[in-house]
Amino acid sequence: MLTGAVEPDAWSRFSAMKNVRRSSLIAIRLVVQMSPLVLHVTGARPNFPKAAPVHRALAARGVTQLLVHTGQHYDDRMSDVFFRELELPTPDVNLGVGSGTHAHQTAAVMVGLEELFTRERPGLVVVYGDVNSTLAAALVAAKLQIPTAHVEAGLRSFDRTMPEEINRIVTDRLSDLLFATSADAVAHLGNEGVDPSKIHLVGNPMIDTLLANLGKLDAERARSEYGLTDRYALGTLHRPGNVDDPADAAELVKAVHAVADQIHLVLPLHPRGRAQLDRAGLFAHPNLRVLDPLGYLDFLSLVRGAEIVITDSGGVQEETTILGVPCFTLRPNTERPVTITHGTNRLATRQALPELVAACLSTPRGDSWPVPPLWDGEAGARIADVIVGSVHGG
Numbered sequence: 001m002l003t004g005a006v007e008p009d010a011w012s013r014f015s016a017m018k019n020v021r022r023s024s025l026i027a028i029r030l031v032v033q034m035s036p037l038v039l040h041v042t043g044a045r046p047n048f049p050k051a052a053p054v055h056r057a058l059a060a061r062g063v064t065q066l067l068v069h070t071g072q073h074y075d076d077r078m079s080d081v082f083f084r085e086l087e088l089p090t091p092d093v094n095l096g097v098g099s100g101t102h103a104h105q106t107a108a109v110m111v112g113l114e115e116l117f118t119r120e121r122p123g124l125v126v127v128y129g130d131v132n133s134t135l136a137a138a139l140v141a142a143k144l145q146i147p148t149a150h151v152e153a154g155l156r157s158f159d160r161t162m163p164e165e166i167n168r169i170v171t172d173r174l175s176d177l178l179f180a181t182s183a184d185a186v187a188h189l190g191n192e193g194v195d196p197s198k199i200h201l202v203g204n205p206m207i208d209t210l211l212a213n214l215g216k217l218d219a220e221r222a223r224s225e226y227g228l229t230d231r232y233a234l235g236t237l238h239r240p241g242n243v244d245d246p247a248d249a250a251e252l253v254k255a256v257h258a259v260a261d262q263i264h265l266v267l268p269l270h271p272r273g274r275a276q277l278d279r280a281g282l283f284a285h286p287n288l289r290v291l292d293p294l295g296y297l298d299f300l301s302l303v304r305g306a307e308i309v310i311t312d313s314g315g316v317q318e319e320t321t322i323l324g325v326p327c328f329t330l331r332p333n334t335e336r337p338v339t340i341t342h343g344t345n346r347l348a349t350r351q352a353l354p355e356l357v358a359a360c361l362s363t364p365r366g367d368s369w370p371v372p373p374l375w376d377g378e379a380g381a382r383i384a385d386v387i388v389g390s391v392h393g394g
């Protein structure tokens, strides 16, 4: 069963309540008025396409900003390439925390941010998504009583075996401004007792970045660069539930090979799990091409030209929804059900994947598809307006 189903009237109930409960914003305004510095915390690959439009929209409104990179991701292909391609300025600060266990990584980010926040005393800290850097920043800001804005608030998989779910719940609990991408996220926050005046349904900044770069996504160029002469499928796989355990990895490799038996498969592989998948024999299929992680523009150019995408990524479920590319998500649940109800996404088990792919390949693709409300390229502007409203008491 799909978890996190959309509650149809959630938005109207929320809007009605929101008009009469604005008191918690007053506290944010008081602090932000004292220090108008807005400090963004980023750290991992999915953070960068979310932060870019928010940073840009705040810059256009003359807001003083500090861009922080925790260093959770550090390879050029996992980090620097996004700053070059997405017109994000070089981070003002890089904490360089690197990899580690959850406790080590979260703690290292906290120690670095505590020192930085104490020195800079930002009026608002903006955090993105659900990675360890997000959680660490929200914890530090809360303890220093600095207001926090969470971009991509309220998503829930209801699966606490995923570290991201824990990060989401705690970050939302501690945040003062909650920016939601979809009505189901608003409903989850309401069900958890969050004051409606804190919640803003703004759309999806990751989709702002996708739409802003659509003209640069050249499927033909990418196809020729990667020597793809025929139809192809594209995959990304990195969730611990798929790649960490040897038995899961073996099952995954079997499913992936059964797909590669049907169609040329290109797999830009996240560094997590690469060794485990190698041991499980991933590389041994002639119709499968394993690549290093790709830059944003190359990756999405290949997505655009693909027949099918197979993934366990959160962001890729959303991007395929907008590009209209059929997507099979190799997970038992998704915190992004709107990509199923309004998009091209379907959950798949490893066992069912080969048959689902076969059926999809023999079905002509439609030339129109629904798109989630407000995924229109304006989320960054909406977020910036709310933040500026907090700064100036609007």
Ligand code: UD1
Binding pocket: 044, 045, 046, 072, 073, 074, 075, 078, 099, 100, 105, 130, 131, 132, 133, 163, 164, 238, 270, 271, 272, 314
């Ligand atoms: C993290 C996020 C996950 C997100 C993913 C996006 C958490 C809990 N998880 O998972 O939600 O989907 O990023 O990509 O924050 N590594 C490198 N180079 C790098 C970064 C990592 O080789 O630049 C390798 C290291 O061996 C590291 C492993 O990847 O131990 C995992 O990295 P980590 O940031 O801990 O978690 P991700 O699996 O990347």
Ligand code: UDP
Binding pocket: 045, 046, 049, 236, 268, 269, 292, 293, 294, 295, 296, 297, 299, 300, 312, 313, 314, 315, 316, 319
């Ligand atoms: N991405 C990329 N190159 C790749 C794989 C993904 O640029 O080789 C982009 C993808 O388009 C999306 C983001 O990385 O914008 C998603 O990050 P990831 O899948 O690592 O994290 P998740 O969304 O699962 O948290």
